Structures are given as C-alpha cells and as structure tokens.
Amino acid sequence: MKETRPVLTSDEEQIYFRQIQHSTFGMEGQQKLKGACVFICRTGGLGGSIAMMLARAGIGKLIISHGGSLEKENLNRMMLTFPDQLGQERCEAARETLLRINPNLEVQITAYLDLDNTPALAKEADLLVDASPVFEERYLMNQEAVKQKKIMISAAMFGMEGYVSTIIPGQTPCLKCLAPSEPEYWSERCFPVFSMSSTLAASFAAMEVVKHLADFGETLQNKMLRYDLYSNRMRYLSINRDPTCDTCSTLF
Amino acid sequence: MAIIYIPEILRTHTYEIPAFETWDNTLIAALHELVQSFPQIHKFLFKTESELQEHLHIFVNQTDVQGLSGLSTELRENDEVDLVFAIAGG
Numbered sequence: 001m002k003e004t005r006p007v008l009t010s011d012e013e014q015i016y017f018r019q020i021q022h023s024t025f026g027m028e029g030q031q032k033l034k035g036a037c038v039f040i041c042r043t044g045g046l047g048g049s050i051a052m053m054l055a056r057a058g059i060g061k062l063i064i065s066h067g068g069s070l071e072k073e074n075l076n077r078m079m080l081t082f083p084d085q086l087g088q089e090r091c092e093a094a095r096e097t098l099l100r101i102n103p104n105l106e107v108q109i110t111a112y113l114d115l116d117n118t119p120a121l122a123k124e125a126d127l128l129v130d131a132s133p134v135f136e137e138r139y140l141m142n143q144e145a146v147k148q149k150k151i152m153i154s155a156a157m158f159g160m161e162g163y164v165s166t167i168i169p170g171q172t173p174c175l176k177c178l179a180p181s182e183p184e185y186w187s188e189r190c191f192p193v194f195s196m197s198s199t200l201a202a203s204f205a206a207m208e209v210v211k212h213l214a215d216f217g218e219t220l221q222n223k224m225l226r227y228d229l230y231s232n233r234m235r236y237l238s239i240n241r242d243p244t245c246d247t248c249s250t251l252f
Numbered sequence: 253m254a255i256i257y258i259p260e261i262l263r264t265h266t267y268e269i270p271a272f273e274t275w276d277n278t279l280i281a282a283l284h285e286l287v288q289s290f291p292q293i294h295k296f297l298f299k300t301e302s303e304l305q306e307h308l309h310i311f312v313n314q315t316d317v318q319g320l321s322g323l324s325t326e327l328r329e330n331d332e333v334d335l336v337f338a339i340a341g342g
C-alpha cells in the first residue's frame with residue numbers, strides 16, 4: 001500500500017471531523033483514506049453502496065466498473081442512481097452521484113471487466129472490492145488480487161442473505177478456494193434483492209476497506225461474516241484455504 | 253437435537269422452511285434425512301451419495317466440517333449446522 005499521506009484541507013477537516021474523532025482512526029487514518037485508490041467491480045446494490053460510503057468517508061480515488069444502461073428494475077437497490085438517470089450509462093450515472101457526494105473524489109469509470117482491462121485497473125488500486133453478480137468477473141478480480149498480492153474484500157448476497165470476507169493472498173483462502181467453479185444454479189438475474197440486504201453487506205465491506213487502508217480494527221481474514229435478515233441470524237464462520245486451489249495454492 | 257439452517261437459495265424447495273431439527277448424530281445422517289424430507293435439494297447438496305457439491309461448505313458451530321470429520325462429523329445437542337452455498341449477488 002502507498003505510504004502517501006496527503007494533508008487535509010480545512011474544509012476536509014470539518015467534513016470528516018466525526019470520523020477523525022474515532023480514536024483508533026484519527027487524522028492519520030483520514031489522511032491514509034485520502035491517499036488511497038480502491039477498485040470496485042460493479043456499482044449495483046452492493047458495489048454502488050460501497051462506493052457511496054467510501055466517497056462520503058473521504059477516499060481519494062475510486063475505480064468503478066459497470067456496463068449497460070440504467071433500467072427501472074435497478075432502482076430498488078442501486079443507491080447511486082435516480083429515476084431521472086434512466087437510460088444513462090450505469091457507470092456514468094454512478095460517477096455523477098459520487099461527485100455530488102464528494103466533489104474532491106477522483107473517479108475512473110470503465111464498462112464491464114475482461115482479461116484485457118482488469119490487470120491494469122487492479123494495478124492502479126491499493127485494494128480491490130469484488131461485488132459483481134457474475135462469477136466470471138469475480139474470478140478475474142480474484143486472479144488479479146492473487147497475482148498482484150493485493151487485498152480484496154469479497155462480498156455477495158442473495159435475497160435477504162449475504163456474506164463478507166477479506167482475501168489476503170498468501171494468508172487466507174481466495175475466492176476460488178471457496179467456489180472453485182461457477183455453480184450451475186447461478187445466473188446474473190437469478191437472485192432476489194432487497195436493498196436492506198445489499199447495503200448491509202456493503203456496510204461491512206466498506207468498513208473492512210477503511211480498516212485495511214487505515215490499518216486499525218479487527219478484520220475478516222480467514223473469516224466469513226454471514227447474515228440472514230429473514231431470521232436476523234448472523235454468523236462468523238471460520239474458513240479454510242483449498243491446498244489444491246488452481247489460483248492461490250502456489251503462494252503457500 | 254441439532255438444527256440445520258436452510259439458506260434462502262434452497263427454501264423454494266423446502267416450502268420456505270428456514271430451519272430443520274434433527275436427532276441424527278452424524279452430519280451425513282442428518283443431511284440424508286433432510287433430503288428425504290425435501291428431495292429436490294439433493295442435487296444442490298450431493299455430487300454422489302457420499303460427496304458434497306464443491307459449491308457448498310458446511311459449518312457446524314461456525315467451523316467448516318472439512319476441518320472436523322467431514323460428513324462423518326458428529327452432531328450433538330444444540331449444534332448448529334449452516335449450509336453455505338457459493339453465491340454472487342451484487
């Protein structure tokens with residue numbers, strides 16, 4: 001991670017006062033956030049909410065990827081979008097809102113990820129966030145995280161359930177250790193979404209990003225935090241790497 | 253009695269029942285009982301009769317059974333079993 005610790009302007013000191021007040025985060029943590037770049041795959045109910053919270057918390061730069069145009073059925077959960085943006089490119093709509101929240105934020109946008117664009121985007125970032133509804137994109141992010149030895153926060157949801165975990169290549173299981181191939185039962189539109197569920201996973205994931213960047217708090221390495229809002233049940237599961245994993249086994 | 257918590261992804265096949273109580277004293281016996289009650293979930297759980305699908309991790313009291321005794325893991329009074337399927341909703 002970069003050692004850059006840019007100084008805050010007096011405006012920023014006022015905006016982030018209540019965060020800086022948190023004793024284990026402080027001014028140093030806020031400066032680290034300002035100096036950091038996070039790459040988030042997709043700006044849907046999950047990734048968009050993570051981006052929104054990081055923008056509000058004072059992250060310096062976000063790289064966001066999401067293709068296609070905004071549709072009505074996106075509005076129940078994509079917190080960065082509004083009805084007057086229907087038809088607009090999703091990524092552009094997300095950037096517009098992020099800059100309203102934080103005009104000092106640098107936002108780099110790209111459409112869908114592929115083998116060509118992912119490595120360079122990951123290289124640009126200090127930390128990756130995997131929030132795609134498509135396993136193929138999740139595996140691309142995972143592969144780059146492992147190759148470039150970058151921390152990746154992985155979050156996913158299904159209806160009222162979801163999970164968050166932190167992948168630290170060489171120290172924790174990677175995504176492929178947990179899901180070696182795309183399950184037959186999965187398709188991009190197969191899952192129901194309540195925004196209350198996607199934003200809950202997003203809150204844990206965004207907090208995880210801030211804790212890693214500012215180096216404080218307890219993080220979700222080798223753990224999966226799993227919730228079910230149907231029964232209000234929350235679990236903190238111990239997860240193990242797969243010694244035969246085709247992506248990360250060489251790191252151990 | 254142990255409880256198996258049924259994830260949302262399976263609940264259309266379990267008449268929306270979110271939890272299943274079992275007196276079986278091994279994980280494999282409990283899972284077979286679960287499948288007997290809700291046959292449509294068999295293909296989500298098992299690759300063969302004695303091998304789990306690779307997209308499923310099972311936790312007993314929050315520990316992956318791969319680190320315990322796998323499908324032979326014993327179940328005791330008040331044990332909690334979580335079935336965690338690979339999901340990618342974003």
Ligand SMILES: [Zn+2]
Nearest residue numbers: 174177245248
């Ligand atoms: Zn792995």
